[in-house]
Amino acid sequence: MNIELNMILTWPEWSRPCGFSWTSIQERRMTMEQAQATSDRCMRCNRILSNPHSIARSLGPVCYKKSGGGVFDADLQADEKEWARREELLKAGGEIDLGVNWDYPDPGNMIRGYSMRVSVRFKDGAFEAYGCLYKPGKEEEVVFARGQDLKVIYREAIAAGPTATAQAYQARKQAFRQAKRAARRAS
Ligand SMILES: [Zn+2]
Numbered sequence: 027m028n029i030e031l032n033m034i035l036t037w038p039e040w041s042r043p044c045g046f047s048w049t050s051i052q053e054r055r056m057t058m059e060q061a062q063a064t065s066d067r068c069m070r071c072n073r074i075l076s077n078p079h080s081i082a083r084s085l086g087p088v089c090y091k092k093s094g095g096g097v098f099d100a101d102l103q104a105d106e107k108e109w110a111r112r113e114e115l116l117k118a119g120g121e122i123d124l125g126v127n128w129d130y131p132d133p134g135n136m137i138r139g140y141s142m143r144v145s146v147r148f149k150d151g152a153f154e155a156y157g158c159l160y161k162p163g164k165e166e167e168v169v170f171a172r173g174q175d176l177k178v179i180y181r182e183a184i185a186a187g188p189t190a191t192a193q194a195y196q197a198r199k200q201a202f203r204q205a206k207r208a209a210r211r212a213s
Contacts, residue, residue: 070192083185085192093195095188098124102181113176116148122180128187129194130159130168136201139194144170144187146180155183157190 066081067074070089075081085093101124104112112122126143142157155171171182 069189070195083189085188089192090188093188093191094125094128098184098187101184102177109176112146112180116146116153116176119148122146122183124183125187128157129191130157131190131194131197133197134201134204136198136205139190139197142168142187142190144183146176146183153179155179155186157186 066084068080068086068089069084070093071086073086075084075086077087080086080090083090083095085095090096116122122145124144124146126141128142128144129139130142132139141160143160144155144157147154147156152172152174153176154169156167156169159166159168170186171179173179
Protein backbone atom coordinates (compact mmCIF):
# COMPACT_ATOMS: atom_id res chain seq x y z
CA MET A 27 0.00 0.00 0.00
CA ASN A 28 1.54 3.25 -1.12
CA ILE A 29 -0.22 6.26 0.29
CA GLU A 30 1.31 9.50 -0.87
CA LEU A 31 -0.94 11.95 0.82
CA ASN A 32 -3.79 10.18 2.45
CA MET A 33 -5.87 12.82 4.12
CA ILE A 34 -9.22 12.47 5.78
CA LEU A 35 -11.75 14.78 7.28
CA THR A 36 -11.50 15.43 10.96
CA TRP A 37 -13.39 17.41 13.48
CA PRO A 38 -13.38 20.99 12.22
CA GLU A 39 -11.58 23.66 14.18
CA TRP A 40 -13.72 26.74 13.75
CA SER A 41 -11.00 29.02 14.97
CA ARG A 42 -9.05 28.51 11.75
CA PRO A 43 -9.71 30.96 8.94
CA CYS A 44 -10.84 28.29 6.45
CA GLY A 45 -12.85 26.58 9.16
CA PHE A 46 -11.37 23.19 8.44
CA SER A 47 -8.49 21.09 9.59
CA TRP A 48 -7.03 17.90 8.21
CA THR A 49 -5.18 15.03 9.72
CA SER A 50 -3.34 12.05 8.28
CA ILE A 51 -4.45 8.42 8.52
CA GLN A 52 -1.52 7.92 10.90
CA GLU A 53 -2.85 10.58 13.22
CA ARG A 54 -6.32 9.11 12.99
CA ARG A 55 -4.98 5.65 13.94
CA MET A 56 -3.45 7.20 17.01
CA THR A 57 -6.73 8.87 17.77
CA MET A 58 -8.50 5.55 17.27
CA GLU A 59 -6.17 3.80 19.72
CA GLN A 60 -6.73 6.53 22.25
CA ALA A 61 -10.41 6.36 21.49
CA GLN A 62 -10.53 2.62 22.13
CA ALA A 63 -8.96 3.16 25.52
CA THR A 64 -11.13 6.07 26.53
CA SER A 65 -14.14 5.62 24.17
CA ASP A 66 -15.07 8.24 21.64
CA ARG A 67 -17.96 10.48 20.74
CA CYS A 68 -20.23 10.58 17.72
CA MET A 69 -19.41 13.64 15.62
CA ARG A 70 -23.09 14.21 14.87
CA CYS A 71 -24.88 13.78 18.22
CA ASN A 72 -21.89 13.74 20.59
CA ARG A 73 -22.98 10.50 22.28
CA ILE A 74 -20.23 8.18 23.52
CA LEU A 75 -19.42 5.36 21.06
CA SER A 76 -18.32 1.87 22.04
CA ASN A 77 -18.52 -0.15 18.79
CA PRO A 78 -15.09 -0.23 17.03
CA HIS A 79 -16.72 0.32 13.59
CA SER A 80 -18.55 3.36 14.92
CA ILE A 81 -15.39 4.68 16.58
CA ALA A 82 -13.45 4.20 13.32
CA ARG A 83 -15.90 6.43 11.46
CA SER A 84 -16.68 8.66 14.47
CA LEU A 85 -20.38 8.12 13.82
CA GLY A 86 -22.88 5.83 15.51
CA PRO A 87 -24.99 3.60 13.23
CA VAL A 88 -28.07 5.84 13.46
CA CYS A 89 -26.14 9.05 12.79
CA TYR A 90 -24.24 7.34 9.95
CA LYS A 91 -27.59 6.61 8.28
CA LYS A 92 -28.96 10.07 9.08
CA SER A 93 -25.86 11.53 7.39
CA GLY A 94 -26.57 9.55 4.23
CA GLY A 95 -24.09 6.76 5.01
CA GLY A 96 -24.54 3.18 3.81
CA VAL A 97 -25.62 3.79 0.22
CA PHE A 98 -22.19 3.03 -1.30
CA ASP A 99 -20.81 0.62 1.33
CA ALA A 100 -21.54 -2.43 -0.85
CA ASP A 101 -19.25 -1.03 -3.58
CA LEU A 102 -16.29 -2.22 -1.50
CA GLN A 103 -17.46 -5.86 -1.77
CA ALA A 104 -16.76 -5.90 -5.54
CA ASP A 105 -14.75 -8.80 -7.01
CA GLU A 106 -11.27 -8.35 -8.48
CA LYS A 107 -12.65 -8.16 -12.01
CA GLU A 108 -14.80 -5.18 -11.01
CA TRP A 109 -11.86 -3.48 -9.28
CA ALA A 110 -9.77 -3.97 -12.44
CA ARG A 111 -12.61 -2.48 -14.50
CA ARG A 112 -12.78 0.54 -12.19
CA GLU A 113 -9.00 1.07 -12.38
CA GLU A 114 -9.15 0.92 -16.15
CA LEU A 115 -12.06 3.35 -16.30
CA LEU A 116 -10.36 5.85 -13.99
CA LYS A 117 -6.97 5.62 -15.72
CA ALA A 118 -8.72 6.29 -19.03
CA GLY A 119 -9.88 9.62 -17.56
CA GLY A 120 -13.29 8.53 -16.29
CA GLU A 121 -14.68 9.34 -12.86
CA ILE A 122 -16.82 7.40 -10.40
CA ASP A 123 -19.37 9.54 -8.57
CA LEU A 124 -20.44 8.64 -5.03
CA GLY A 125 -23.37 10.97 -4.60
CA VAL A 126 -24.04 14.63 -5.45
CA ASN A 127 -26.15 15.76 -2.49
CA TRP A 128 -23.69 15.70 0.41
CA ASP A 129 -23.41 18.63 2.78
CA TYR A 130 -20.15 20.38 3.52
CA PRO A 131 -19.80 22.72 6.53
CA ASP A 132 -20.06 26.45 6.16
CA PRO A 133 -18.95 27.60 9.63
CA GLY A 134 -21.18 30.28 11.13
CA ASN A 135 -24.08 29.55 8.81
CA MET A 136 -27.02 28.13 10.79
CA ILE A 137 -29.24 27.59 7.77
CA ARG A 138 -27.11 25.26 5.67
CA GLY A 139 -23.68 24.21 4.44
CA TYR A 140 -22.55 23.78 0.86
CA SER A 141 -23.69 21.01 -1.46
CA MET A 142 -20.95 18.62 -2.47
CA ARG A 143 -20.43 15.92 -5.07
CA VAL A 144 -17.93 13.20 -4.05
CA SER A 145 -16.02 11.40 -6.79
CA VAL A 146 -13.01 9.17 -7.42
CA ARG A 147 -10.56 10.02 -10.22
CA PHE A 148 -7.02 9.30 -11.41
CA LYS A 149 -4.95 12.47 -11.52
CA ASP A 150 -1.21 13.09 -11.93
CA GLY A 151 -0.35 9.43 -11.36
CA ALA A 152 -2.52 8.67 -8.32
CA PHE A 153 -6.11 7.90 -7.40
CA GLU A 154 -7.96 10.68 -5.63
CA ALA A 155 -11.09 10.83 -3.50
CA TYR A 156 -12.28 14.38 -3.89
CA GLY A 157 -15.28 16.60 -3.37
CA CYS A 158 -16.64 19.30 -5.62
CA LEU A 159 -18.24 22.05 -3.52
CA TYR A 160 -20.99 24.10 -5.09
CA LYS A 161 -20.36 27.52 -3.62
CA PRO A 162 -22.38 30.53 -4.77
CA GLY A 163 -21.03 31.50 -8.18
CA LYS A 164 -18.18 29.01 -8.22
CA GLU A 165 -17.09 25.43 -7.68
CA GLU A 166 -14.28 24.44 -5.38
CA GLU A 167 -12.42 21.15 -5.02
CA VAL A 168 -11.31 19.48 -1.83
CA VAL A 169 -9.11 16.34 -1.95
CA PHE A 170 -9.86 13.85 0.85
CA ALA A 171 -7.37 11.14 -0.05
CA ARG A 172 -4.72 10.44 -2.66
CA GLY A 173 -2.73 7.26 -3.27
CA GLN A 174 -1.93 4.23 -5.41
CA ASP A 175 -4.31 1.74 -3.78
CA LEU A 176 -7.73 2.29 -5.32
CA LYS A 177 -9.50 0.26 -2.61
CA VAL A 178 -8.13 2.55 0.11
CA ILE A 179 -9.01 5.69 -1.83
CA TYR A 180 -12.47 4.34 -2.66
CA ARG A 181 -13.14 3.66 1.04
CA GLU A 182 -12.12 7.21 1.93
CA ALA A 183 -14.43 8.55 -0.80
CA ILE A 184 -17.35 6.55 0.63
CA ALA A 185 -16.58 7.94 4.11
CA ALA A 186 -16.17 11.56 2.94
CA GLY A 187 -19.85 12.24 2.17
CA PRO A 188 -21.39 11.11 5.49
CA THR A 189 -18.47 12.59 7.46
CA ALA A 190 -18.81 16.04 5.90
CA THR A 191 -22.61 15.87 6.15
CA ALA A 192 -22.42 15.07 9.88
CA GLN A 193 -19.91 17.90 10.38
CA ALA A 194 -22.17 20.29 8.47
CA TYR A 195 -25.03 19.30 10.80
CA GLN A 196 -22.88 20.03 13.85
CA ALA A 197 -21.73 23.33 12.32
CA ARG A 198 -25.33 24.45 11.79
CA LYS A 199 -26.23 23.49 15.35
CA GLN A 200 -23.25 25.39 16.72
CA ALA A 201 -24.06 28.50 14.66
CA PHE A 202 -27.66 28.30 15.88
CA ARG A 203 -26.52 28.10 19.51
CA GLN A 204 -24.20 31.07 19.03
CA ALA A 205 -26.97 33.12 17.43
CA LYS A 206 -29.28 32.28 20.33
CA ARG A 207 -26.64 33.34 22.86
CA ALA A 208 -26.03 36.58 20.96
CA ALA A 209 -29.78 37.30 20.89
CA ARG A 210 -29.99 36.71 24.64
CA ARG A 211 -27.11 39.11 25.27
CA ALA A 212 -28.71 41.75 23.02
CA SER A 213 -32.11 41.61 24.73
ZN1 LIG B 1 -24.64 10.01 16.87
